[in-house]
Every structure is written in C-alpha cells, then in structure tokens.
Amino acid sequence: MRSISIFGATGSIGESTFDLITRAGGAGAFRTVALTGGRNVARLAEMARVLRAEIAVCADEACLPDLRAALAGTGIETAAGTQAIAEAADRPADWVMSAIVGAAGLVPGLRALRHGRTLALANKESLVTAGPLLMAEAARHGATILPVDSEHSAIFQGLVGEDIAAIDRIILTASGGALRDWPLEALARATVTEALAHPNWSMGQRITIDSASMFNKALEVIETREYFGINPDQIEVIIHPESLIHSMVGFHDGAIMAHLGAPDMRHPIGYALNWPNRQPLPVARLDFAQLATLTFRAPDMNRYPALRLCREVMHIRGLAGAAFNAAKETALDYFLDNRIGFMDMAGVVEDTLDALVSDLRLETDVLSLEKVLGADHLARRRATEIAQNRSAA
Numbered sequence: 328m329r330s331i332s333i334f335g336a337t338g339s340i341g342e343s344t345f346d347l348i349t350r351a352g353g354a355g356a357f358r359t360v361a362l363t364g365g366r367n368v369a370r371l372a373e374m375a376r377v378l379r380a381e382i383a384v385c386a387d388e389a390c391l392p393d394l395r396a397a398l399a400g401t402g403i404e405t406a407a408g409t410q411a412i413a414e415a416a417d418r419p420a421d422w423v424m425s426a427i428v429g430a431a432g433l434v435p436g437l438r439a440l441r442h443g444r445t446l447a448l449a450n451k452e453s454l455v456t457a458g459p460l461l462m463a464e465a466a467r468h469g470a471t472i473l474p475v476d477s478e479h480s481a482i483f484q485g486l487v488g489e490d491i492a493a494i495d496r497i498i499l500t501a502s503g504g505a506l507r508d509w510p511l512e513a514l515a516r517a518t519v520t521e522a523l524a525h526p527n528w529s530m531g532q533r534i535t536i537d538s539a540s541m542f543n544k545a546l547e548v549i550e551t552r553e554y555f556g557i558n559p560d561q562i563e564v565i566i567h568p569e570s571l572i573h574s575m576v577g578f579h580d581g582a583i584m585a586h587l588g589a590p591d592m593r594h595p596i597g598y599a600l601n602w603p604n605r606q607p608l609p610v611a612r613l614d615f616a617q618l619a620t621l622t623f624r625a626p627d628m629n630r631y632p633a634l635r636l637c638r639e640v641m642h643i644r645g646l647a648g649a650a651f652n653a654a655k656e657t658a659l660d661y662f663l664d665n666r667i668g669f670m671d672m673a674g675v676v677e678d679t680l681d682a683l684v685s686d687l688r689l690e691t692d693v694l695s696l697e698k699v700l701g702a703d704h705l706a707r708r709r710a711t712e713i714a715q716n717r718s719a720a
C-alpha cells in the first residue's frame with residue numbers, strides 16, 4: 328500500500344489533497360503517515376481520524392492539548408511545534424505533499440528530500456528561498472520533486488518527452504488577481520477584503536493577496552528559474568484573465584505547448600499524486616464551444632513592482648531569494664493587519680533588499696540551510712523596521 332504524508336493538511340492545498348486521497352479510497356488505499364496543520368486542530372484531528380494517520384502534528388504548541396483531546400482513544404500519535412513537524416518529515420512515506428504556507432515549509436520539505444522521497448511541492452517559497460540547495464539535495468538522495476503550482480505543473484507536463492535544451496521560452500500566465508482592473512492610482516487604497524476577492528481561484532488568504540500584488544507571480548518566476556534551470560530572460564509573464572491556460576512552453580522550432588484546464592488545484596495535485604500516470608480526476612471539463620474568448624495583456628510594471636524585483640533577485644542570486652521572500656512575508660503581515668497600504672508591500676520589500684545588498688549580506692557561493700535561515704531572519708528584522716516606519720508615517 329502506498330504511504331503518504333501531507334504537510335499543511337488543513338490549508339487550501341491540503342484540503343484538495345485530502346479530497347483526492349479520500350476519493351481514491353482513503354484509508355483503504357493509502358497508509359497515511361503524518362498530517363500536519365498550524366492551529367486548526369479540530370480539522371486536523373478530523374482528517375487524521377478519516378485517514379487513520381500515524382501522527383497528527385500542529386505547529387502551534389498551545390494547541391496541543393486540544394489536538395490530544397480530539398484524538399484521545401484513537402491510537403493516533405500527536406505532537407506540536409516546528410521541530411515536531413520537521414521530525415514528522417523523517418517518517419518513511421512514499422509521497423509527501425509540501426503545502427505549508429511560507430518559509431516554514433522549507434525544512435520539512437528538505438528533510439523529506441534527504442530521505443529520498445517523492446515530494447509534491449506546493450510550497451513555492453522553498454524553491455525561492457533555497458532552490459539550488461533543494462535541487463542539489465534531491466539529486467544527491469535520489470528524491471523526486473514534482474511541481475504542484477498550476478503553472479509549473481503545466482510546464483512540467485508540456486516538457487514530457489522533450490529536451491530541456493530545446494526550450495526557447497516559458498510563458499507564465501497570471502490572472503492579475505482581484506485588483507487587475509482597478510486604476511493604478513486607486514491601488515494604494517485597496518483594503519484586505521478587496522484584495523482577497525480573487526476572480527478565478529479559491530486559495531489560501533496569503534497567496535490570494537500575493538496574486539493581487541503579483542508577488543505570487545514574482546515567486547513563480549524565481550521558482551521557474553530554479554526548477555527548470557533556464558535563464559531568467561527566457562521567462563515571460565502574461566496576464567490571462569480567464570485562467571484557462573495555466574502556462575506555456577515555447578520551443579526553438581517555434582512551437583508552443585499550452586496547458587489548458589479548469590482553474591481547479593485538484594488537477595495539478597492529482598497529476599503529482601498519480602505521476603507518472605494519469606488517472607481520472609474530479610475537475611470540470613472545458614467546453615470550447617462555450618468559451619467566448621481567451622484574452623491576454625502585458626503586465627504594467629508600474630502596477631506590479633514585484634515583477635521587477637524578482638528580476639533583481641535572480642540577478643543577485645545567493646541569499647537574495649530568501650531575503651525577498653522573508654521581506655514579502657513580513658510586508659504581507661503588516662498589510663493583513665491594516666498597518667501598511669497595498670502598494671507599501673513592494674516598497675518594504677525593495678527597501679529591505681536594497682539595505683541588505685548594500686551591506687553585501689546576500690552574497691554567497693554555496694547555499695546552506697543555516698545561511699538561508701540566517702538571511703530569512705535578517706530580512707524579517709530589517710523589513711519589520713521598514714514596515715514600522717511606513718506604518719507610523
């Protein structure tokens with residue numbers, strides 16, 4: 328029986344993964360090793376019961392008594408804290424879903440790779456902060472990383488049987504997020520609720536705001552560079568409001584392979600779950616006769632400074648990805664708390680990067696976990712100071 332673990336089980340990707348696992352037979356078809364969550368222990372316990380998991384782990388130690396109470400008498404082990412989540416990744420599982428949000432997903436994913444597992448990677452922050460390290464560890468330990476981000480799954484599928492050297496360009500599609508049709512001058516006043524009203528995708532809160540600011544796409548540009556190893560200038564971004572083309576690969580001979588489908592994350596998750604095969608999935612089928620048009624437009628760089636900043640990050644390399652992501656996460660926290668405006672997020676990230684670049688704090692030839700975590704910590708401290716100044720202004 329195949330064994331699985333889901334890190335970030337209680338989130339949007341985690342729920343979709345749980346849905347696919349239960350539809351595919353649940354505890355009768357899979358041996359569930361570890362399920363982890365942050366604070367939503369009621370849902371975590373429910374999932375652990377349904378899948379008869381070996382262990383359920385919550386990140387927040389204060390939630391452990393509730394998790395224990397909810398699983399009392401089931402024989403399911405419980406634990407809490409960052410270290411316990413990392414240790415859960417040491418437990419043998421054939422397939423591991425990495426769907427914790429933010430840099431907190433890096434260590435468990437890395438530990439799973441060091442055990443040679445197949446890692447379904449939704450946590451794009453891992454590749455942004457420590458791409459070269461992750462790819463090197465996967466190669467060293469014979470592990471497989473399967474992309475779960477819909478764009479990267481689309482590219483991955485477009486490359487089946489192809490020579491990576493034949494790639495001319497990769498075109499990442501972007502919905503443009505909730506605020507894509509707002510006038511530029513109104514963006515500074517956008518509220519959290521307005522930025523959360525995503526037109527096409529139902530996702531976690533943080534990635535939904537990141538879609539509106541295009542920080543999500545900026546992370547994905549870096550993710551593309553790290554995962555597929557192509558030059559930054561071969562990666563393009565195009566706004567495609569319908570979100571039906573999930574991304575495209577252009578080849579030297581002029582051919583372009585586009586991946587189309589309904590905007591439902593159960594497709595890329597299911598593809599990673601069944602890879603290298605395909606299995607029927609519960610996603611809507613496109614009806615081309617009903618589709619009116621597919622539209623595209625170039626992103627306006629004044630609206631989306633994140634798309635410019637990610638180019639700088641790829642130019643600097645080293646620890647710039649870790650600093651970029653950490654500053655972005657800090658700025659997002661401040662926006663979610665209504666302490667800075669929507670457009671201030673990019674300002675905080677840019678000022679943080681500038682400060683750390685001028686101190687030469689981001690340079691390194693060899694990426695280690697310690698250096699990445701150090702840069703993450705430093706960038707969060709710096710970004711907090713900068714965000715505080717902005718919120719006081």
Ligand code: NDP
Pocket residue numbers: 334335336337338339340341363364365366367368386412425426427428429431432449450451452475476477528529530531532533534592
């Ligand atoms: P959610 O916010 O919906 O879920 C995040 C998960 O991580 C929850 O299980 C949450 O627990 C847990 N969590 C939060 N903080 C911590 C922490 N510090 N330590 C351990 N666990 C924690 O996020 P999404 O599912 O939307 O996104 C997950 C990842 O997948 C992100 O990296 C995102 O960029 C990526 N992704 C998401 C897509 C989507 O459609 N949602 C699409 C493509 C990529 P709890 O809720 O119990 O507190």
